[in-house]
Amino acid sequence: MRVKTGLEQFLAALAMFGALAQLGQANAWTQECQNAPEPVFRGLARGNGIQVALGPSNQIQTSIDGLAGQNHPAPTASSLFDVAYGNGIFVAVGNEGAVIVSRDGLTWTLRDAGTDERLRGIVFAKNSFIVVGYSGAIISSTDGAHWKPRASGTRRRLQSICYGPDLFVGVGWNGTILSSIDGVRWLPRSSGTEGHLRRVTWSDGTFVAVGDAGLALTSADGVDWRADTGFAVR
Numbered sequence: 001m002r003v004k005t006g007l008e009q010f011l012a013a014l015a016m017f018g019a020l021a022q023l024g025q026a027n028a029w030t031q032e033c034q035n036a037p038e039p040v041f042r043g044l045a046r047g048n049g050i051q052v053a054l055g056p057s058n059q060i061q062t063s064i065d066g067l068a069g070q071n072h073p074a075p076t077a078s079s080l081f082d083v084a085y086g087n088g089i090f091v092a093v094g095n096e097g098a099v100i101v102s103r104d105g106l107t108w109t110l111r112d113a114g115t116d117e118r119l120r121g122i123v124f125a126k127n128s129f130i131v132v133g134y135s136g137a138i139i140s141s142t143d144g145a146h147w148k149p150r151a152s153g154t155r156r157r158l159q160s161i162c163y164g165p166d167l168f169v170g171v172g173w174n175g176t177i178l179s180s181i182d183g184v185r186w187l188p189r190s191s192g193t194e195g196h197l198r199r200v201t202w203s204d205g206t207f208v209a210v211g212d213a214g215l216a217l218t219s220a221d222g223v224d225w226r227a228d229t230g231f232a233v234r
Helices: 008-016
Strands: 043-047 050-055 059-064 070-072 080-086 089-094 099-102 109-111 119-125 128-133 138-141 148-150 158-164 167-172 177-180 187-189 197-203 206-211 216-219
Touching (some): 043 089, 050 080, 050 089, 089 119
Parallel strands (some): 043 080, 080 119, 119 158
Antiparallel strands (some): 043 050, 080 089, 099 109, 119 128, 128 138, 138 148, 158 167, 177 187, 197 206, 206 216
16 A cells, blocks of 8 residues: 655654655755654644744744745744644644644744643644643644643543544554544544554545554544555655
8 A cells, every 4th residue: 555645744754754754845845854863844734825844952944835944933942743724823732731823833822721741743623723642631722722621531642643534533652543523522443553653644545543663554434443564655
């Protein structure tokens, strides 16, 4: 099975596994990641002609209309790990419950997430930002400023989240997979593995979750999962 790498969430995973991270125009955003100690970009998002990338060392790189990116300071000392765009705003999340928001990708404001858990993944869908993190943390917001905790039913670390047709899917440590229709009520799904899952995405009609030691799972519906030994990143 070959999975295309056009989705922004998946690009960060590709960088993590030593592949190529690219967003927008190739000349401005291509980075070679072979043998990199950590991902070139931890999180990537675009909206309204603006592209935002989160790099190591808490860098926020912003590119407008595909032009070369410029670095901007984050209003927090906490490391940031993922970013999403929706409802006219960018929202980035990270350690110690850090949530920062921006309308232009240049000026960022710190918001109170109502949690001090380490936040790792964010997605925007169905008019809501949904965030996952350590200790099974899930929070949601429509505007990036006001957040509500959601019961995940697990204390395991959640690392990544995506949205496919009418379904949110979150993954994490010890093979944890959760799914939700509305981002509020979550159900556990059997992964058939105790391996750590680090990224999940929806691409080409399939949910794909990847993890340690080449672990890869696929699902057509986000409910029934199987190991995919033929998975390949190109």
